[in-house]
Amino acid sequence: MKVIFTCGGTAGHVNPALALAGYMQKKDPSVEILFVGTPQGMERGLVAKAGYDYRGIRVDSFDRSVSLSSLRHNLKSAAELLTLRHRADKILREFPADLVVGTGGYASFPMVKYAALRGIPTAVHEANMIPGLTTRMLEKHAGRIMVGFEECRNLYKHPERIVVTGTPVRGDFFNLTHDEAKAALGLGAEEPLVVSFWGSLGASTMNRQMLDFFEKEKADGYPFRHIHAVGSGNWEWMQQELRQRDLTGNARLDVRQYIYDMAVVMRAADLVICRAGASTISEITALAVPTIIVPSPYVANNHQEKNARILAQHGGACLIREEESSGGKLYRTARDILDSPTRRESMSRGMAELGILDATERIYQTVMELVR
Secondary structure (H helix, E strand, O other): OEEEEEOOOOHHHHHHHHHHHHHHHHHOOOOEEEEEEOOOOHHHHHHHHHOOEEEEOOOOOOOOOOOHHHHHHHHHHHHHHHHHHHHHHHHHHHOOOOEEEEOOOOOHHHHHHHHHHOOOOEEEEEOOOOOOHHHHHHOOOOOEEEEOOHHHHHHOOOHHHEEEOOOOOOHHHHOOOHHHHHHHOOOOOOOOEEEEEOOOOOOHHHHHHHHHHHHHHHHOOOOOEEEEEOOHHHHHHHHHHHHHOOOOOOOOEEEEOOOOOHHHHHHHOOEEEEOOOHHHHHHHHHHOOOEEEOOOOOOHHHHHHHHHHHHHHOOOEEEOOHHHOOHHHHHHHHHHHHOOHHHHHHHHHHHHHHOOOOHHHHHHHHHHHHHO
16 A cells, blocks of 8 residues: 655644554555655655655745735745646656545645545544644545544534544653653652743743743742753753853753653653643643643634633643733742642543544544545
């Protein structure tokens, strides 16, 4: 069997495809896999690292502003749309797929659409609560749309094609128990651990709030252990701020550029403070860890806040909008949660209601039914 995975733009689009690709080859080593994404996108590096063949297909976005430069960009994008079928058909002739699976990003549009028009079974995975533009455009073409939550179903015109599968989480997140992960980090089982991060690049507004958070920790004698990832975009000035505020040198506060051992750190966490991207949502629900979520207001259709609201409605997360957030508010909320075992247990149960631990198997069964 030959399978094309098509995705691009963010790790949240690529990782579900990589998880399913690995699972399919584990089930059947004879499966041949090709990834299709943008020519120079970050997905190319992730796919190469995983060892899969890759083909690039250029698909430009459309700018919604009304400037002259936006008009030029949109005219160029419209012209390129006319060539997409030819490029997609060329890939399908050279790699005659039995199945095409799109997991998000503009690059997935031509491959899923034109594969469907050829009669090839197709499926789309949408990790966010609100379907993105590409998913909305592909709904009438794809055989199945796979989503993360039951609440997503009523957002589609063809609910009969919707399958609730969840979003795959890397298997190494479950290699250790909560207590074993703490021990691996040198922490006692009863020692509370807060883990915070704002994405790989960081978020300057939220990192500035975290500096105030750190100062309140210090003033209270560091009542819990804390691991914070700053992100590459804010690392240099954060180091300067930490020194100026005398916030270095205490082992209970561990400020890093990245959290490279994220699987262990997240597994050990008693409380997470983060954004509401699709990959993060799938991880915190699968781990059933109480969370304070500050959704990014800078994303299309405000989809992060809509992701977060599902968790808040189930009682698993405390939602704070960025414009209402501050270091003091985040700290007080964290202390309130950590100081109440009953509340932590309740939040963990709320997260567990949404966590789908067998998401990869569900996706696999869904796409294989299309092939059969």
